[in-house]
Structures are given as C-alpha cells and as structure tokens.
Amino acid sequence: MNLNTNESDSKPFSAGSSDDYKPESSDYSDLENKNYTTRSPNYKQKIVKNQSVVSCKRKKKRNPVMWKRNIRKRKLASGEEHINTADKVLPARKPDRILGPYAFEVFKKAFCSLHGISRKRVELIPQHLSKPSTITAPQDMRGKYKNNRNTIPLEVTENINKHIQEFPRRKLHYGRSKNLEAENKAYDAQFALQKLIYDNVMTVASKYVSEDCMPYYPSLKNNSQNDKGETDTTDDNNGSKD
Known part of the structure; x- marks a missing residue:
C-alpha cells in the first residue's frame, strides 16, 4: 500500500523546501497558543480587581450594645416597649392609678425606706x-437649727485640723498618687488616735478590778509555814484546829 506523503513533510530540509520549517502543531499547543492570544491587554488589571473582591474580609467586630438580649434587658429595666424571648411585643409600663400629672400611689413603707426618712416625717405633712x-x-427645720449647746465652734475645728496637719509624716512605699509631696505620705504609728488618748481611756477590765472586785492576797502565815515544810491546819475564820 502506497501512502501519499508530501515531500516537504518527509524531507523538510530537502531541495525545493522552504528554509523555515513549520510543523503541524498538536492539540495541546493549539489550545495553549489560543489561550495566550485571547488574553486582553488589561489582564493584569482584572487580576487586581478580582483580588480585591475575592480577598478575605476583616472579621466583623463585636458590638454587644446592639445584641438583642442586651437591648431587651435595657428596655425591660427602663420600662420601655420591647420584644421578649417569645417574640411577643410587650407594651411600656404604666402606673396603675395616676392621681395627677406627676403623682401616683406608692407604699408608704417602701417610700420611707427608699428615701431613708422616718414614717413620722411623712405623716407630719x-x-x-x-x-x-x-x-x-411648712418647711421642715430638722437638723437645721443653730442653738445646739453641744456643737463645736467652727474656729475650734479649724484649729484642730491645722494641728493635725503639723504632725510629721513619712513617705509611703506603695503610694499611687502623682502628687508625691502632699498625698503620698502618712502619719507614723505613734500618732494613732488610740495611742494619743490612751491615758484618758479607762477600759472595762481596769474599772472592774479597781472598783468592783476585791483582790485576793495569800496569807503571810501560810507562806512562812510552807517554806519550813509544815502544813497549816487552822481555820482562818475561828482559828481552831480540826
């Protein structure tokens, strides 16, 4: 069987053939050349754009203020309208009985404990x-009068404060204040209030021993006999022997 072949293909460098040999390319080379030739001149710019889109985004920061449970908690505490855990809308709180534009009923005991006042002070109005x-x-003048006999004059208290400020101080080792000259100093232990007024303090024990309790003193007679090795068999009350 004779195959019809071109002379130029069998002998590429034979006489009469062109100097530039151009063999038939394979399918792989055709696809590669095709892909290369079809690239647009803005190929690199598209890569940059694609990278900006495909690139990893930053992690979203936490914002606990906008969490549903925190919003629900704040509105519940302030009495505003909110959505509960069962996805139901709860209306805002309102007082049961309004007596006026700015007045409503409250418990007297709760009102006194809330403001730290006595029941008599509320009933007096x-x-x-x-x-x-x-x-x-009328205006309540409790604690505002100036005719108290036991009040200490203002001049005396100022002189006492000045006298205390004159006490010597020592520097603190663990002071945190920035004003080192004034605040980071403390009084010595010898200027403690308990030690300064110790001479004028009478304890309960000292008063009990000195006034109410009769001290016990051992008999000198018994001590002298015990030193000699003898025992005392006499009764101190009647002086007779057993």
Whole structure:
C-alpha cells in the first residue's frame, strides 16, 4: 500500500523546501497558543480587581450594645416597649392609678425606706395640710437649727485640723498618687488616735478590778509555814484546829 506523503513533510530540509520549517502543531499547543492570544491587554488589571473582591474580609467586630438580649434587658429595666424571648411585643409600663400629672400611689413603707426618712416625717405633712389655717406645708427645720449647746465652734475645728496637719509624716512605699509631696505620705504609728488618748481611756477590765472586785492576797502565815515544810491546819475564820 502506497501512502501519499508530501515531500516537504518527509524531507523538510530537502531541495525545493522552504528554509523555515513549520510543523503541524498538536492539540495541546493549539489550545495553549489560543489561550495566550485571547488574553486582553488589561489582564493584569482584572487580576487586581478580582483580588480585591475575592480577598478575605476583616472579621466583623463585636458590638454587644446592639445584641438583642442586651437591648431587651435595657428596655425591660427602663420600662420601655420591647420584644421578649417569645417574640411577643410587650407594651411600656404604666402606673396603675395616676392621681395627677406627676403623682401616683406608692407604699408608704417602701417610700420611707427608699428615701431613708422616718414614717413620722411623712405623716407630719398631711397633718399640717389638714388644718384650715395652713395653705402649704411648712418647711421642715430638722437638723437645721443653730442653738445646739453641744456643737463645736467652727474656729475650734479649724484649729484642730491645722494641728493635725503639723504632725510629721513619712513617705509611703506603695503610694499611687502623682502628687508625691502632699498625698503620698502618712502619719507614723505613734500618732494613732488610740495611742494619743490612751491615758484618758479607762477600759472595762481596769474599772472592774479597781472598783468592783476585791483582790485576793495569800496569807503571810501560810507562806512562812510552807517554806519550813509544815502544813497549816487552822481555820482562818475561828482559828481552831480540826
């Protein structure tokens, strides 16, 4: 069987053939050349754009203020309208009985404990208002009078403070204040208040021993006989022997 072949293909460098040999390329080379030739001139720019899109984003920062449970907790504490855990809308809180634009009923005991005042002080105001002669409740002057005999004059307290400031101080080792000259100093232990007034303090034990308790002193007679090795068989009350 004779195969028809081109002379140029069998003998590429034979006479009459062109100097430039151009063999038929394979399928792989065709695809590679095709892909290379079809690239656009802005190929690198597209890569940059694709990298900006495909690149990893930064992790979202935590914002606990906007969490649902924290929003629910704040609105529940302030009495505002909110959505509970069962996805139900709860209306805002309202007082049961409004007596006026700025007044509503409260428990007297709770009101006194909340403001730290006595029950009598609250009851005194309606007593004054119940009288026909009073239009407005009088001002409460408790603790505001100046005729107290036991009050210490202001000049005396100022002199005492000045005297305390004159006590010598020593530098603190663990002081945290930036003002080292004034605040990072403390008084010595000898200037403790208990030691300064110790001479004027009478303890319960000293008063009990000195006034209420009769001290016990051993008999000199018994001590002298015990030193000699003898025993005392006499009774101190009647002086007779057993």
